[in-house]
Amino acid sequence: MKHNNGSRLSGKWRISDMILYVLIGLCAAFAVLLLVSIIVYVLMRGIGSVNWQFLTTVTSVRKGTVGIAGNIVNTVMIVILTMFIATPVGVGAAIYLNEYAKPGKAVRIIEFATETLSGIPSIIFGLFGRIFFGETLGLGYSLLTGALTLILMVLPLITRNTQEALKTVPNSYRHGAVGLGAGKWYTIRTILLPSSMPGIITGVILAIGRIVGESAALLFTAGSGKALPKTFVAIFPKIFQSGGTMTINLYLSATSEGDFDTAFGSAVVLLVLVFLINLVTKRLAAKYDTQRAKQLPCLHG
Amino acid sequence: MTNKAKLHIVESAAKYIFTFCAVLAVFAVCSITVYMIAKGTPAFKNVGVSELLFGTLWKPTAAEPSFGIQYIILSSIVGTAASVLLGVPIGLFTAVFLTEVSGKRLAAVVQPAIELLAAIPSVIYGLLGLMLLNPLMYKLERILFAGSETHQFTGGANMISAVLVLAIMILPTVVNVSASSIRAVSKELRAASMALGASKMQTIFKVTVPAAKSGIMTGVVLGIGRALGEAMAINMVAGGSVNLPLPFNSVRFLTTQLVSEMGYAEGIHRQVLFSVGLVLYVFIMVINLLLLKLRKEAVENEA
Structure with a gap:
């Protein structure tokens, strides 16, 4: 390694510099080693449990099967339910903040609320979801209660990503559309939303990742049901029944049930999922950056 | 209705929505x-x-x-402080790297x-702490x-395990926020320091890092929030008795108190759990x- 090190001019290395270099290197190495050992350990302990039966059946002593299919279905349903509402609302909020609102007190309050919401720990969301959606609205332990709770949690993520994306759309696009006689809504629908789509999708995928990994907000809202709906139609009433996601199942397997094979098997599935989600977001972000670079001349031109 | 009136309705409906x-x-x-507050x-x-x-x-x-709940509040404060003291230097050095x-x-x-460390779900950190840290702590405990005759053996589920897990979990937050604020420090500042004969390390720790101070502080405060609010992972590794926050004691935090007792608490017990939630919420x-203030400072510094 060649460094433009001032002290080299005087011909000697300062000892304190050496120590700092070593410390800095060690810390970075620690972070990488930590990740590698987590992956290796989880795979070693868990890969043996992951097979077709594990992914497609429900644990049953009578049938002699071990599986997390019910939890996978619950996770997918919570993701769909949550995003179905959170996406339009989050995008709508961003559109208001970026396109309609005039800078002032109202915007500051809304942005502060969004910030605050993103700083609230998930256990508080869980507590609020339990008492508000579960008890006040009488939804009990159900996938719907869980999803409604998570909407509040992922809303800031979508709003912020959409806002970022909207900010990169050149003003000339807006002026052009208005100049051609388009209304505001028409401009948003046909120009602004399509141009900021990669940013919106990034926010949505990040939110999905957050939901897949979430546990504290779901324990007291969605509960821990494991049953798999027998037919496709049976999926719909399941919204009002308790259902544990993969993380909840992992937590219960590792604590009260002491079933570490299922816990590590779930951990493998979860790791693969969140890493895939991470990969997709990075790809999108890279694509988006090149797009933005292409648009940049328009900003000044 | 004319086309224009229809358009007007659609436009204003969009705005209201x-x-x-x-x-x-x-x-x-x-x-x-x-x-x-009400609950x-x-x-x-x-x-x-x-x-x-x-x-x-x-x-x-x-x-x-x-x-x-005094011990519970103390455990949360001590656990968060210890994990930040441990996690922030490692995170800052990694950001400098x-x-x-x-x-x-x-x-x-x-x-x-x-980025991947940040993406790992907290229950997986908890599972690993339970399987790897706790046995290690138990060995230490048996030696120490x-x-x-007075020590209550915990089987390794103790404060240290929780602090280690928390320190690792706040690492990505500290690294990312610090790194982006260090990147924002102007090149001229570094060049000026080097030109005056300062070594690279002197430049980093006496010029660059102090210049990025408000951003790094934001990272630290975000880390504090993350550590204070973490529930599932530390619930799996910290034991669960309400105790003084000593290193080898099994402890309860504000968050883990909720996780472990909300499921069955009734009457006044349940009310008290909501108060635990309120204390956490106030924190x-x-x-x-504090974050809002720091961000304002950062914006003012830029301007």
Whole structure:
């Protein structure tokens, strides 16, 4: 390694510099080693449990099967339910903040609320979801209660990503559309939303990742049901029944049930999922950056 | 209806819908706050403010119940502080590595590693702590407290395990926020320092890092918030008795108190749990206000 090190001019290395270099290197190495050992350990302990039966059946002593299919279905349903509402609302909020609102007190309050919401720990969301959606609205332990709770949690993520994306759309696009006689809504629908789509999708995928990994907000809202709906139609009433996601199942397997094979098997599935989600977001972000670079001349031109 | 009138209706409907979406966040924060206060205050009246906050005995289901949460509050504060003291230096050094020391190729390994660490669900950190840290702590415990008659053996589920897990979990937050604020420091500042004969390390720690101070502080405060609010992972590794926050004690945090007892608590016990939630919420709100102030400072510094 060649460094433009001032002290080299005087011909000697300062000892304190050496120590700092070593410390800095060690810390970075620690972070990488930590990740590698987590992956290796989880795979070693868990890969043996992951097979077709594990992914497609429900644990049953009578049938002699071990599986997390019910939890996978619950996770997918919570993701769909949550995003179905959170996406339009989050995008709508961003559109208001970026396109309609005039800078002032109202915007500051809304942005502060969004910030605050993103700083609230998930256990508080869980507590609020339990008492508000579960008890006040009488939804009990159900996938719907869980999803409604998570909407509040992922809303800031979508709003912020959409806002970022909207900010990169050149003003000339807006002026052009208005100049051609388009209304505001028409401009948003046909120009602004399509141009900021990669940013919106990034926010949505990040939110999905957050939901897949979430546990504290779901324990007291969605509960821990494991049953798999027998037919496709049976999926719909399941919204009002308790259902544990993969993380909840992992937590219960590792604590009260002491079933570490299922816990590590779930951990493998979860790791693969969140890493895939991470990969997709990075790809999108890279694509988006090149797009933005292409648009940049328009900003000044 | 004319076409123009129809268009007008659509336009104003769109505006109202978007406004509604934006106001929803405000509405959510307000209702969470109102609910936390409304549900969290009755216990203060029923148990007594000082008895609840400063009482040290937690026996919620005894014949003569006692609801002191002082140790729980202390554990949360001590656990968070210790994990931040441990995690922040490592995080800051890693951020310095990413921005100032490493070449592009090494950064291309470390940066994704940090991102993936952030993506790992907390229950997996908890599972690993349970399987790896706790047995290690138990070995240490048996050596350190061999022959002790007063020590309550925990099997390794103790404060240290929780602090280590928390320190690792806040690492990505600290690294990312610090790195981006170090990147924002102007090149001229570094060049000027080097030109005056300062070594690279002197430049980093006497010029670059101090210049990025407000951003790094933001990272630290975000880390504090993350550590304070983490529930599932530390619930799996910290044991679960309400104890003084000593290194080898099994402890309860504000968050883990909720996780482990919300499922079955009734009556005043349940009310007290809501008060625990309220205490946590107040802590988090203070942190949020601090963040707001820091961001304002950062913006003013830039301007």
